[in-house]
Amino acid sequence: MARFHLGLIINPLAGLGGPAGLKGSDGVAAQAIALGSQPRAALRTRVALECLLPLRERVQFLTFAGDMGEDLLADMCFDYRVLGHSAQGTSSAADTRAAVEALQQAGVALILFAGGDGTARDVCAAARDGQPVLGIPAGVKIQSGVYAISPRAAGELTARLIEGGLVRLSSGEVRDIDESALREGRVTARWYGELTVPQEGGYVQQVKQGGVESEELVLGDLADWLQDSWEADVRYIFGPGSTLHGLAQNLNLQTTLLGVDVIENGQVIARDVTEAQLFELVAEHPARLLVTAIGGQGHIIGRGNQQISPRVLRAIGLEHLRVVATKRKLGTLDGRPLLVDSGDVQLDDAFPDVVKVWAGYKEELLYPVGK
Structure with a gap:
């Protein structure tokens, strides 16, 4: 049976600012770690991918090196190919965009990405019109409509697609709050674009x-x-x-x-x-x-x-x-x-x-x- 090709991008810094009470993670990852926060994006992604373990023989992942995806996939014994690595050793927004471009070039059916609204912005900046993507929520604030309601929901929907269940395409908004303003008590959100996301498609329409x-x-x-x-x-x-x-x-x-x-x-x-x-x-x-x-x-x-x-x-x-x-x-x-x-x-x-x-x-x- 032919393999189903999935893209995976993990923003390892996503969510670090939440436990530290920093109202987000953008630009404050080092401070959050100093305050005792532990990376959680890989753990959230693991929950999603556990839903795919029964389908492991039918799936090949394409990802980036190290904590952007390779480490977790190797630990869970999934078949995968590494398409690149972070330029600075520590994942950045530019690395997320580069990963999206590489995964699209490789022709993956769906790009799974773990992060928050900042990660969604980076994905949106590089994703082609119509490229299906699905977010695994791992950030502090999730305003964007491109994330599943939970990591498990992301995994279950992906499994449904692989198994031939009906999955419809929808347009999801990418929004992000200005974290600097939020830390000063001001809520300022912006619309950054839209992404094509899968949703469960029932069997009854008209x-x-x-x-x-x-x-x-x-x-x-x-x-x-x-x-x-x-x-x-x-x-x-x-x-x-x-x-x-x-x-x-x-x-x-x-x-x-x-x-x-x-x-x-x-x-x-x-x-x-x-x-x-x-x-x-x-x-x-x-x-x-x-x-x-x-x-x-x-x-x-x-x-x-x-x-x-x-x-x-x-x-x-x-x-x-x-x-x-x-x-x-x-x-x-x-x-x-x-x-x-x-x-x-x-x-x-x-x-x-x-x-x-x-x-x-x-x-x-x-x-x-x-x-």
Whole structure:
């Protein structure tokens, strides 16, 4: 089974100022230690990672050296790779930002980071738009909406993602209080940006009756979202399957149920195309690919849509692939991953550990991919 790649960043100085009554830890770590405070970020992270111990064989961590992650992972006997180390020997904000950049470059499915609002600011400064991250609360003050409610909750949510449970993406605010002002009795908070964070995604979204998700309503919602977000002069490739055919019908587009169709500027420009025709249409033109799970095994590539060949996928770019599926459809997989079988092993290996699934109006889920 392919490994699930997780990023881990620990700010070892997070939380030091709390026991010392210093109203935070920014710039006062040495003072806090002199007053008897002990590092607690690694202990908080350990609680989160204990939830992943039953899944240890399915996970590989990517992290930074020493107390930024390596020491804890080695002690807990997780498989891990070290991508770098702190520049000064003592972790700094610059090291956190460098770690985020390195983890993104390595293509991790999720970045776990332990710290407080200052750490969240550093993560926000380096994280790409849409990169999933999740905070393990270890700081003195937690104003930002990018942290789980507890270390255990962070671990349980991550385990849910690895096991194929439904995990939706949300936008969380990064906020921080001016600690110097706080120590003078003044509360001054600032907004620093937003990060993409996972949250538990229930199995029920649109309800028609009896608490059961209505495919008809979901497809209507998805059509509204797509119509609101069409990119001008970009070609949208609709793969085969009843989900995408129903989506097209809600957009008043005449597509084929079992074929691959191309839409541009709200109009069907090619129906039931061959692989050669599709490659010609996307080779020198920006495109977005929409696919759904085909067959009972959950294949998104390689079953019933061979027109979407390796060269077509490379021309479009894997970053422009979106899976469209209702929560009910994902639920029928019973936690099994979505599958890719393009016929090109190197390309299959390049697929991310998780893909974004459109499951409702402005609702994206993260779901694992098997290769």
